[in-house]
Amino acid sequence: MSGKVLSLKNRVPGMRREIDLAGLDFSNCPVRDMMQHIGGKWSTLLLEVLAARPCRFGELRRMLPDISQRMLTQTLRDLQRDGYIHREVFPTKPPSVEYSMTELGRSLYQPLSQLLNWAEANHEAVREARLRFDSAES
Amino acid sequence: MSGKVLSLKNRVPGMRREIDLAGLDFSNCPVRDMMQHIGGKWSTLLLEVLAARPCRFGELRRMLPDISQRMLTQTLRDLQRDGYIHREVFPTKPPSVEYSMTELGRSLYQPLSQLLNWAEANHEAVREARLRFDSAES
DNA sequence: AGTGTTAGTCTCTTTTTGAGACCAACGTCA
DNA sequence: TGACGTTGGTCTCAAAAAGAGACTAACACT
Secondary structure, rough: OOOOOOOOOOOOOOOOOOOOOOOOOHHHHHHHHHHHHHOOOOHHOOOOOOHOEEEEEHHHHHHHOOOOHHHHHHHHHHHOOOOOOEEEEOOOOOOOEEEEEEEHHHHHHHHHHHHHHHHHHHHHHHHHHHHHHHHHHO | OOOOOOOOOOOOOOOOOOOOOOOOOOOOOOHHHHHHHHOOOOOHHHHHHHOOOOEEEEHHHOOOOOOHEEEEEEHHHHHHHHEEEEEEEEOOOEEEEEEEHHHHHHHHHHHHHHHHHHHHHOOHHHHHHHHHHHHHOO
């Protein structure tokens, strides 16, 4: 809540934004709050699939073979709650449910996809770093 | 491992990369593998702080008041293992340890910071979406 | 001798995640 | 008619991960 905010932008090259290093308050940090959800095991995966096209529940379940129904339901509900995806029930028998990206979700997907691209591009470097680390600590 | 990869780039506008929607294999997915770590509760926070300047262990602990020492140690070790940060021990008495960003870490921080900026900018929209959701489901 | 500093580790409890059985309502096929 | 499949979930219980906090070793200062 309190604490002097000192802009590092002018001192540290490449700094992205103001960081409060003296009396930093991360407790009500919006970034952490949102990264919690985005960073969940299944969230990005679902956003990625739904960014391609709307999908129904069972379809998603079949696409992600190793997700439990419980976690699929829960992750979808979390994403819906945060306004990233839309849930629509069609009155078929039995009723079918379609999940699709919202505008907010699409706008999130832009920076997110950059990060995913980075991950894909640098996967090998990370794997090598892990090997180095694991062999060094033995 | 197997499964035909169909490029959606040419069909779905704005598609970021190839997605295998028929026989999708997320099991050995590098993206998931890396997002797991980045998405951890403390990882982004630490990367953000260390992107500003190198820090010592106790310094980090004091900056993040609500992190347990156990999780701080563990998260730092994970980030180090993945090659994002560097750990250097100085032979003072008692020995001090400094953590700093590696080149890989800095390159990760670029797309990551875009996402964090998005989170910061759209925090209000997400909060509103949550309120709508929570009041609707009651 | 007692206290504080360093960077951790160890143990125990609580929270989160995962596996899988179960549900209601309808459609299909014999 | 009655068994079986399909829909999108919920419920329970076990396993894994995270958090709180006590404890450590080696040295400095008082």
